[in-house]
Amino acid sequence: MTQHGMAQKVNEVMTPVPVTVSPDTPLARVGELMREHGIGDVLVVHEGRLRGLVTDRDIVVRGVALRRDMASTAVADVCSTNVITVPVGEDADTAVRLMSEHAVRRLPVVDGDRPIGMVSIGDLAVQRDERSTLADISAEPPNT
Template sequence: MAQKVNEVMTPVPVAVSPDTSLVEIGVLMRQHGIGDVLVVHEGRLRGLVTDRDIVVRAVAAHRDMSGTTVADICSTNMITVAPDEDAEAAVRLMRRHAVRRVPVVDGDRPIGMVSIGDLAVQRDERSALADISAEPPNT
């Protein structure tokens, strides 16, 4: 039987309000060992910011990290997946849209995050990507 997204996702993703500074986002990413944070307003998913977004849209653009908010640089045109969809649906979405992670939503409320690493572990726990994904983050 095919696994569902809610069986492979990381539940309770880290989320912040749109007015959170990029410095605060960086601190959260370091504390949690993650490379993505959801942007949520009134419980609804409004955006996604990744470590790459911070580098490309803020650092490389010489933006003030303390004065720039996550709303200024986050992606708002997101691909999402429902928790009861097959995990293979998430794989297809990632391939089609060339993304490494997809927010899991119940309606427009975020409940998890599914990453390429989560799916690698689900598909073949002995793969190199699964091994790397299982390792603790570099700090």
């Protein structure tokens, strides 16, 4: 299912240079970065390699709810280490499929194990025609 004869690649729709932190970054700092950049997830990177992903929900569920100290708790203690990623050369269709399979709204784009961007369901929806599955999902009224 190519459009205009060429399937769109992930690197054409991703946001380059995602916000990253090292595993020992305190949760308080991660929260500040989320606020500054208006994002809900941050990549955890050690020596250039992707080690995990932390979401605002991770911080609440595994940090705040357990009454951890935000200044002394490292992001490594609450982040997910089982991260679904998409290789930079992949078609956007693959990213869409991964998102629906794993019920995630964003995927780190990797070159080997080095994160070079993030692609979101919004990035992909904008790039596709209105008849696509993604547009149908986005257009559906929310479940009550």
